[in-house]
Amino acid sequence: MSATCHDTQDHVELKPEFVAHADELISHYPVSKRSASLPLLHFWQETHGYISNQAVEWIAGKLGLNPIQILELVTFYPMFRQHPAGKFQIKVCRTLSCQLGGAYELREHFMKKLGITKVDEHGLGISADGKFSVEFVECLASCGTAPVIMVNDDFYEGVSHTQADELLQKYN
Amino acid sequence: MPAPAEYRLVFKHIDEPGYTNDIECYLRHGGYEQLKKAFTMKGPDIVNEVKASGLRGRGGAGFACGVKWGFIDPTKNTKPVYLICNADESEPGTFKDRQIIHKDPHQLIEGMVIACYANNVHLSYIYIRGEFPLGAKILEKAIAEAKAKNFLGKNILGSGYDLEIYVHRGAGAYICGEETGLIESLEGKRPYPRIKPPYFPAVLGLYMCPTIVNNVETLCDVKHIIAMGGANYAKIGKPNNTGTRLIGVSGDVAKPGYYEFEVGSLTLGQLINDVCGGIKNGRKLQAVIPGGSSSKVLRAGEKYKIKEKQADGSMIDKEIGLEDIPMDFDTMAAVGSMSGSGGVIVIDDSRDIVSCLANLSEFYAHESCGQCTPCREGSLWMKKITRRLADGHGRLEDVALLKSVADNIAGRTICAMGEACSWPVQSFVAKFKNEFEAKGRAGKGPAVAATNGH
Numbered sequence: 366m367s368a369t370c371h372d373t374q375d376h377v378e379l380k381p382e383f384v385a386h387a388d389e390l391i392s393h394y395p396v397s398k399r400s401a402s403l404p405l406l407h408f409w410q411e412t413h414g415y416i417s418n419q420a421v422e423w424i425a426g427k428l429g430l431n432p433i434q435i436l437e438l439v440t441f442y443p444m445f446r447q448h449p450a451g452k453f454q455i456k457v458c459r460t461l462s463c464q465l466g467g468a469y470e471l472r473e474h475f476m477k478k479l480g481i482t483k484v485d486e487h488g489l490g491i492s493a494d495g496k497f498s499v500e501f502v503e504c505l506a507s508c509g510t511a512p513v514i515m516v517n518d519d520f521y522e523g524v525s526h527t528q529a530d531e532l533l534q535k536y537n
Numbered sequence: 538m539p540a541p542a543e544y545r546l547v548f549k550h551i552d553e554p555g556y557t558n559d560i561e562c563y564l565r566h567g568g569y570e571q572l573k574k575a576f577t578m579k580g581p582d583i584v585n586e587v588k589a590s591g592l593r594g595r596g597g598a599g600f601a602c603g604v605k606w607g608f609i610d611p612t613k614n615t616k617p618v619y620l621i622c623n624a625d626e627s628e629p630g631t632f633k634d635r636q637i638i639h640k641d642p643h644q645l646i647e648g649m650v651i652a653c654y655a656n657n658v659h660l661s662y663i664y665i666r667g668e669f670p671l672g673a674k675i676l677e678k679a680i681a682e683a684k685a686k687n688f689l690g691k692n693i694l695g696s697g698y699d700l701e702i703y704v705h706r707g708a709g710a711y712i713c714g715e716e717t718g719l720i721e722s723l724e725g726k727r728p729y730p731r732i733k734p735p736y737f738p739a740v741l742g743l744y745m746c747p748t749i750v751n752n753v754e755t756l757c758d759v760k761h762i763i764a765m766g767g768a769n770y771a772k773i774g775k776p777n778n779t780g781t782r783l784i785g786v787s788g789d790v791a792k793p794g795y796y797e798f799e800v801g802s803l804t805l806g807q808l809i810n811d812v813c814g815g816i817k818n819g820r821k822l823q824a825v826i827p828g829g830s831s832s833k834v835l836r837a838g839e840k841y842k843i844k845e846k847q848a849d850g851s852m853i854d855k856e857i858g859l860e861d862i863p864m865d866f867d868t869m870a871a872v873g874s875m876s877g878s879g880g881v882i883v884i885d886d887s888r889d890i891v892s893c894l895a896n897l898s899e900f901y902a903h904e905s906c907g908q909c910t911p912c913r914e915g916s917l918w919m920k921k922i923t924r925r926l927a928d929g930h931g932r933l934e935d936v937a938l939l940k941s942v943a944d945n946i947a948g949r950t951i952c953a954m955g956e957a958c959s960w961p962v963q964s965f966v967a968k969f970k971n972e973f974e975a976k977g978r979a980g981k982g983p984a985v986a987a988t989n990g991h
């Protein structure tokens with residue numbers, strides 16, 4: 366687990382709507398503001414793509430925490446990223462029912478089609494143009510329609526290689 | 538014998554043509570009528586109905602819901618009581634809660650409001666796994682709709698009772714499904730499970746206050762218990778195994794899918810052969826994981842000794858095969874496994890069983906939170922050993938080594954993940970010893986296999 370943040374993005378200016386929505390999220394936790402850590406991390410990542418140093422510090426400041434109390438969440442929870450991933454993030458479920466349904470072959474297919482040969486320490490591979498990233502994730506609770514994948518927030522079930530090719534066209 | 542018909546209670550409207558997840562549709566189908574009925578009752582009376590129903594938790598452990606609620610006496614404690622709906626649904630093989638969340642969210646909200654009212658809860662959260670972004674949006678919309686109609690919020694339906702429910706998203710960690718890990722996560726921390734005692738949720742839960750954690754399906758059942766009364770609900774299913782159960786079948790069957798049956802009304806064989814159309818492509822059954830990936834595997838052809846209660850109350854010993862096992866909590870336990878989360882994974886005889894275990898071991902190694910050495914190191918070694926065996930780099934001694942690692946985890950950890958990760962290994966290795974040893978013997982030596990992109 367890396368203990369540092371890698372800032373590859375310029376400092377972002379936060380829009381008033383962003384701050385207002387963050388305050389709304391905090392209001393869901395009348396007993397303890399700290400509970401809003403995950404919601405704010407999600408909201409930041411959805412808006413800005415990944416969790417930067419600035420994100421860690423801003424969220425910590427907002428919730429009256431030390432930055433390490435936010436950073437330790439980023440390094441633990443698999444969904445948070447410290448680097449940008451692809452514009453379209455393909456997550457292929459690799460767990461047993463999906464493996465039986467051809468998940469490993471499906472991931473290979475995506476990697477080949479996108480010309481991805483290298484993956485990082487979390488198994489994430491990004492296409493050269495930065496448009497797509499491919500990674501394995503664990504059971505997505507749709508095991509009866511294996512293999513299943515997510516592309517950003519969208520879910521696809523029983524994905525054949527032909528459908529995989531169509532999805533690469535669709536997200537463009 | 539052909540399988541009995543499905544008994545759709547919680548799934549009544551799931552996939553019904555024309556049924557949508559908005560509140561107007563729900564109201565047209567009698568929605569929120571049970572909430573109105575519940576408000577004519579006193580909280581403790583509702584708790585008693587749930588006790589009488591015999592409802593057992595549907596999240597995995599099968600703990601009696603009424604008993605769990607009974608641990609909390611709102612008249613005696615001065616702290617607020619919280620209720621959390623566990624919508625983390627991340628036990629591999631389980632895919633039922635997602636159907637409710639997406640297709641009938643108001644059923645869950647109605648069940649939750651009743652459960653909260655019964656236990657004098659005024660603040661409640663739905664903890665939904667991070668990979669359900671659409672599910673979270675659907676629930677938020679349902680909550681807003683319910684609030685607009687005053688089924689939620691201040692002075693609900695003029696009863697003087699207030700309740701807020703918020704949706705809280707996880708972020709990709711399986712251990713957030715364990716209830717004390719979930720609570721830590723909801724407090725904004727790493728989801729490190731808490732040690733019990735003293736941190737039983739009913740005593741020291743969310744914000745160190747008494748807390749009820751219930752699965753999505755359990756909370757939906759509460760609505761139906763109010764509708765028919767606890768005693769009538771208890772007539773569905775079998776004694777000590779009451780009600781209906783959502784079952785998801787995946788893997789090598791012709792018709793995988795989600796179904797709802799009276800608990801214990803059908804056998805594993807009926808489920809696989811009649812309901813799910815048998816094993817795919819004319820192959821034969823090799824193994825079944827009957828209750829989510831953590832449950833112990835059952836091998837085709839095995840025989841089990843169980844006790845069966847006769848009509849006159851006497852017990853007889855009986856030997857049954859895998860296909861004869863009735864799908865209920867107690868029999869699944871009696872044959873050495875568990876009905877767990879209701880996820881059935883079927884494996885046919887063309888599959889390399891060692892690879893199947895390697896897949897699951899990789900899951901547990903990835904998901905251990907790392908607090909306890911036996912679970913953190915043990916799950917990692919089980920992954921490495923099963924992987925090298927599966928990939929042809931193992932040795933014969935690996936089989937005994939694997940077993941000894943697995944045998945030294947359970948009972949030595951903070952949470953039940955210790956059991957969850959070792960049960961598959963122990964049962965696969967014990968029941969498929971020849972297959973594991975053959976892999977070890979054919980192995981090319983002790984090279985540790987490279988990781989496979991994960």
Ligand SMILES: Cc1cc2nc3c(=O)[nH]c(=O)nc-3n(C[C@H](O)[C@H](O)[C@H](O)COP(=O)(O)O)c2cc1C
Nearest residue numbers: 594595596623625626627714715716751752755953
């Ligand atoms: C490792 C682990 C993972 C779990 N995952 C889930 C889950 O995803 N969903 C769930 O409802 N319960 C899960 N549980 C069970 C919960 O701890 C808890 O028992 C359950 O939510 C209680 O609800 P119930 O009584 O209604 O079943 C898990 C338990 C363990 C040990």
Ligand code: SF4
Nearest residue numbers: 906908909912950952
């Ligand atoms: S048993 Fe495993 S998952 Fe549970 S607390 Fe210990 S290390 Fe964490």
Ligand code: FES
Nearest residue numbers: 458463505507508
């Ligand atoms: S194993 Fe892939 S969705 Fe469950």
